[in-house]
Amino acid sequence: MSKLDAFIQQAVTATPISGTSLIASLYGDALLQRGGEVWLGSVAALLEGLGFGERFVRTALFRLNKEEWLDVVRIGRRSFYRLSDKGLRLTRRAEHKIYRANAPEWDGTWLLLLSEGLEKNVLADVKKQLLWQGFGALAPSLLASPSQKLADVQSLLHEAGVAENVICFEAHSPLALSRAALRSRVEECWHLTEQNEMYESFISLFRPILPLLRDCDPAELTPERSFQIQLLLIHFYRRVVLKDPLLPEELLPAHWAGQTARQLCINIYQRVSPGALAFVSEKGESSVGELPAPGPLYYQRFGGLPGA
Structure with a gap:
């Protein structure tokens, strides 16, 4: 087993993975900017290498459809799942938080x-x-x-x-006044201690992959491995960053791990995104054929991706 495969396996088993959450990550990361619709068989093909079978996929898609997060269109014996109006709205809101490159500026x-x-x-x-x-x-x-x-x-x-x-x-709120009291109140109301611990766990899980990506033979970083790393990366990062209130740096406690986690995510994503994109193109199929090429917003993620 290669070191990349060992890391992927470790990430998959690090914590129980919800099918609905993983597929929500898949749609937001790989499909939102490519039409937002895909054949059920394509989802199964994309996730098969991670050890998730067709039953796992069918159950998760059924639940997301029941929750009105996905719509389903049946053509013959094939089912195509696409983001509903609700799913599209929520996914776009999440996209803004997940793929931002810098902390927001604040005027008080x-x-x-x-x-x-x-x-x-x-x-x-x-x-x-x-x-x-x-x-x-x-x-x-x-x-x-x-x-x-x-x-x-x-x-x-x-x-x-x-x-x-x-x-x-x-x-x-003038920052020069009551700075210590303000930070204390913010830390309490936004539960920043717990948030910081989640970021630290994310860093511990994904930091080892950076030197592996840097040192591996280019042929070893196949499109499928690239996709698997990218999906797991965004899935775990999404679970943390969507709970982050994204407060201005002036209000954050010392030793805040959010910026380190974001930069780690950016560094990994930029390395694997070209291969991941190719693998989704290979396996993905919509009701009208091949998936469309990603729109410009895809290449603006994290401040700019290769191929922009």
């Missing part, structure tokens, strides 16, 4: 949201969506974010049907 402005008159279950659902977008809970009905744009948040509130029940404020 906070966006505050105060909810009024929402039923308990509606409030819980909206709050869950906003926390996923990077808001922190300062109080049960008061959420804050130093990085979210008002227009983006208003769009989300309108989609949820609660725009009339959420009051939006903008406030400014």
Whole structure:
């Protein structure tokens, strides 16, 4: 067994992998910018080398369809799964967080949201969506974010049907004042200690692959191995970064591992992306034939990919 195969096997067995989560990673990374639709048999062919069989694939696709994250089109005996409107919307939001190259700049402005008159279950659902977008809970009905744009948040509130029940404020926090107290409050409200531990686990898992990629014979880094490394990389990184509120550097604690994890992900992704792209082209098939070539946004990931 090659060292690359040994690493891939170790990553697959490092922690239990959910079928729905892995295939969501596949669609977001490999298919979103290539039409967002693929034959069931293609998904099985892409994942077969990682040890995931057709039953694993069928079950995961069925669940994603039931959750209205994927739509299915049947042509003869073949089933083609494509991102639904809901799946496309959520995947695009995730794409922005996953593939950014740099930390956001900050001018000290906070966006505050105060909810009024929402039923308990509606409030819980909206709050869950906003926390996923990077808001922190300062109080049960008061959420804050130093990085979210008002227009983006208003769009989300309108989609949820609660725009009339959420009051939006903008406030400014001079960094020269109460810096220690502010960082302490931020660390508590955004659970940054737990987030940092997740980043450190990601770094421990994927740091060993960099010297292997640098030193291996080019022929050893086949398109299939490239794809497997890239999918696992994004799958594990996605699980961490989507929980990250992406706070400005001024608010982060000392020894924050997020930047190190992002740079590690970028370095690996840029090395394997050409081969991974070729493997998806080889195995992928949509309802109209070959998958389309990736759009320009694909090559803008992480600040620029080979082939851009």
